[in-house]
Amino acid sequence: MSEKKHQVSRRQFLNYTLTGVGGFMASAALMPMVRFALDPVLKDYSGGDFVATGTKVDDITTEPVSVDFVVEQVDAWYESDEPKSAWVYKDDNGEIVALSPICQHLGCTVNWNGDSANQNMFFCPCHNGLYKKNGKNVEGTPPPSPLLKYETKVKDGILLLGKANPQNL
Numbered sequence: 001m002s003e004k005k006h007q008v009s010r011r012q013f014l015n016y017t018l019t020g021v022g023g024f025m026a027s028a029a030l031m032p033m034v035r036f037a038l039d040p041v042l043k044d045y046s047g048g049d050f051v052a053t054g055t056k057v058d059d060i061t062t063e064p065v066s067v068d069f070v071v072e073q074v075d076a077w078y079e080s081d082e083p084k085s086a087w088v089y090k091d092d093n094g095e096i097v098a099l100s101p102i103c104q105h106l107g108c109t110v111n112w113n114g115d116s117a118n119q120n121m122f123f124c125p126c127h128n129g130l131y132k133k134n135g136k137n138v139e140g141t142p143p144p145s146p147l148l149k150y151e152t153k154v155k156d157g158i159l160l161l162g163k164a165n166p167q168n169l
C-alpha cells in the first residue's frame with residue numbers, strides 16, 4: 001500500500017473540520033429545542049402524591065371542618081398551583097375521613113350542616129342535594145353517587161391528603 005493513499009488533502013481536512021464544527025454547533029442549537037419538545041414525556045410525574053395540609057391531626061374532631069390545601073398541577077408544559085379543599089373529621093373509630101366538597105350531581109360545593117332542616121349532613125345548595133356524614137348520597141336527592149374520599153396519611157402529626165377516589169357505599 002502506498003503512503004500517498006492515506007494522505008489527507010488540505011481541502012479534505014477543511015471539509016472534515018468544518019463539517020465537524022458545523023455539526024457540533026447545530027446540535028448545540030437543537031438540543032434545547034429537542035429537550036423542550038420531549039420534556040413532559042421525560043419527566044417523572046408520580047400521580048397520587050400526598051400534599052401536606054397544615055392541619056394537625058390532634059386538632060381533628062368528629063365534627064367535619066373544611067381544610068384547604070394546594071396541589072401542584074402539571075398540564076404538559078404548564079405548571080400551576082391548584083387550590084383544593086376537603087371536609088375532614090374523625091369517624092367513630094378515630095379514623096380520619098377526608099371528603100371532597102364537590103357535589104357529584106353537577107359539581108357545586110357542598111356544606112356541612114348547610115341546611116337547617118337536614119342537620120348532620122352535607123348539603124348542596126344548587127339543587128338541594130344531600131349526603132350523609134360518610135359521604136353517601138341520600139336517595140331522592142339529585143346526587144347520583146357518594147362524595148369522593150381523599151387518601152390520607154399522617155406525617156409528623158400533620159395531615160397529608162392524596163388522590164380523591166370514588167366510594168363504594
Ligand code: FES
Binds near residue numbers: 126
Ligand atoms: S350540583 Fe349539587 S345537587 Fe346539583
